[in-house]
Amino acid sequence: MKKRYIFLALVPIVLSVLLALLPDKSNSIDAKRLAKNLKSAKYTGVSPDKLLLESVNDDRFMQPDELATVIMGQDPSYMLIDLRDAGQFGKFTLPGAINIPSDQILTDENRATFESDAYKYVLISNGTVLSDQVWMILRRAGYDNLKVLNGGLNQFYQLYLNPPKPGELDPSEAFENYRFRKAVGAHLGLPNPDEFIPGGSAAVASPTTTTNKAQTVTKTPTKTVVPKKAASGGDEGC
Amino acid sequence: MSDNNTVNHMIELTKTNRITIGVVVVLVILLLGFIFMKPAKYAFNTTLDKEIKDLKVTEYQMSPQALAQAILKKDAALVLVDVRSPFEFAKGHLPEAKNIYKINLFSDDQIDFFKDLKKGNKTAVLYGASADEANMPFMILKQMGIDNVKYLNVGYEHMKSGNWAEIAANSLKFNDETPIVDFAQFISDAQKQNQPTSNTTQEVSKPVGDKPKTVVKPKTPAAGGGDEGC
Numbered sequence: 149m150k151k152r153y154i155f156l157a158l159v160p161i162v163l164s165v166l167l168a169l170l171p172d173k174s175n176s177i178d179a180k181r182l183a184k185n186l187k188s189a190k191y192t193g194v195s196p197d198k199l200l201l202e203s204v205n206d207d208r209f210m211q212p213d214e215l216a217t218v219i220m221g222q223d224p225s226y227m228l229i230d231l232r233d234a235g236q237f238g239k240f241t242l243p244g245a246i247n248i249p250s251d252q253i254l255t256d257e258n259r260a261t262f263e264s265d266a267y268k269y270v271l272i273s274n275g276t277v278l279s280d281q282v283w284m285i286l287r288r289a290g291y292d293n294l295k296v297l298n299g300g301l302n303q304f305y306q307l308y309l310n311p312p313k314p315g316e317l318d319p320s321e322a323f324e325n326y327r328f329r330k331a332v333g334a335h336l337g338l339p340n341p342d343e344f345i346p347g348g349s350a351a352v353a354s355p356t357t358t359t360n361k362a363q364t365v366t367k368t369p370t371k372t373v374v375p376k377k378a379a380s381g382g383d384e385g386c
Numbered sequence: 387m388s389d390n391n392t393v394n395h396m397i398e399l400t401k402t403n404r405i406t407i408g409v410v411v412v413l414v415i416l417l418l419g420f421i422f423m424k425p426a427k428y429a430f431n432t433t434l435d436k437e438i439k440d441l442k443v444t445e446y447q448m449s450p451q452a453l454a455q456a457i458l459k460k461d462a463a464l465v466l467v468d469v470r471s472p473f474e475f476a477k478g479h480l481p482e483a484k485n486i487y488k489i490n491l492f493s494d495d496q497i498d499f500f501k502d503l504k505k506g507n508k509t510a511v512l513y514g515a516s517a518d519e520a521n522m523p524f525m526i527l528k529q530m531g532i533d534n535v536k537y538l539n540v541g542y543e544h545m546k547s548g549n550w551a552e553i554a555a556n557s558l559k560f561n562d563e564t565p566i567v568d569f570a571q572f573i574s575d576a577q578k579q580n581q582p583t584s585n586t587t588q589e590v591s592k593p594v595g596d597k598p599k600t601v602v603k604p605k606t607p608a609a610g611g612g613d614e615g616c
Contacts, residue, residue: 152402159409163416196428196526197492203522204489239570250441254434275562276518277539278441284525285437288430300562305569338569339576 194287208283209298210270212307213325216332218270219243227267231282232274242301243336245272250282254289262291269293275300308333428492431531446524447539447561448511454545454554457481465503469514469523470542480513480545488514488523500527504534513538513545517562 194202202208218226219242228245230237237247248258250273262269271279271286271294279296286294297304311329314322334340440446456464457480466483468475475485486496503510512520512535520537527535538545540560545553 152406196530200491200526251438274565277521277562280521281441281525289434302566337573337576
């Protein structure tokens with residue numbers, strides 16, 4: 149009889165000892181963050197096969213035009229992070245970007261930057277490869293809400309410095325895109341593409357197209373008002 | 387009295403028996419769980435610290451020139467791996483490349499392939515449609531401790547011609563991270579240009595303010611016209 153009680157008492161004790169001796173392979177990010185050794189951690193956030201799947205689809209990419217709308221609209225939910233060194237950052241960057249050089253992304257201070265859930269973080273470098281590598285390291289460290297600027301600053305500035313001109317037969321969206329990109333270029337302080345491109349024809353024609361764009365923008369809200377008045381006028385008349 | 391005692395005894399016996407049986411069942415379930423538990427097959431084996439340092443290591447990049455030279459020399463220490471889809475691979479690929487579609491990277495065959503290369507002191511050069519496509523599988527393999535991998539820092543299109551001598555002689559340096567042009571220069575030039583011509587830009591902005599007025603005009607004729615009609 150007593151043996152049975154002893155056995156029953158021993159089982160939980162042995163189990164708890166086993167639990168204490170289990171190797172630490174936890175994926176608990178918070179535990180790793182609290183332990184200061186995040187940088188020397190091997191088992192963290194996301195497993196390799198999951199990360200591969202994430203890296204294969206393009207969800208992490210932010211296209212230049214998307215980023216341009218964020219910059220023009222001064223969207224506060226995005227934080228632009230320039231990963232180049234301080235020298236390059238000082239010369240030029242994107243409006244509102246902060247500088248975290250790629251080799252300092254996991255210092256205590258900078259880690260605190262990535263903790264907030266309020267922001268989407270856009271990683272920016274000259275190309276895509278470095279920001280993508282940093283994206284992967286940050287994902288492995290367990291951080292979320294990360295975006296990568298597709299094509300980097302090289303393509304970003306090129307696109308707005310010299311936006312591809314739509315042909316005559318292109319759909320109207322192509323023209324709208326072109327005007328939008330020129331407006332972004334002007335916002336970034338880049339020279340007007342029509343004046344800048346060698347052999348670019350009517351430099352005079354370009355301001356009129358920009359004003360046309362402004363017209364269409366202002367028109368649309370007023371237009372919506374017009375039918376109402378006309379309708380009410382029609383009612384009165386009848 | 388003695389009868390009563392034995393009855394009590396019996397009740398207690400059945401009680402503890404049930405508890406013991408319960409505990410044994412739980413233990414068996416735990417044991418089965420341990421036996422059938424799949425340990426995480428693939429795990430990262432490098433520290434984040436090392437990965438951050440590796441960001442600046444250029445040796446993991448393979449330039450098109452170096453690759454073209456290796457192909458000309460028929461260097462057996464380099465093994466080309468195409469990470470594009472089998473469809474793209476079938477349309478055309480670099481000589482003697484092995485197709486490992488990036489999505490299928492995690493199977494025993496593929497990982498063993500890379501491990502065997504490491505044993506044989508060979509280096510795998512990953513390439514895709516762009517440097518970026520090869521970069522992602524490369525990073526994952528490297529972080530798993532398979533560090534005999536490199537990635538081609540241009541896309542397949544760049545190597546497509548197969549004119550190795552010409553590619554090897556190309557003096558252009560390819561690195562995704564080098565700025566193409568000095569945009570700072572452009573911006574400061576543009577600002578200098580804009581200062582004298584700032585009047586014209588104001589003129590341009592004026593018509594924008596005027597024209598909405600002309601847009602307003604059509605409203606009244608439309609409404610008035612509607613009234614007149616009726």
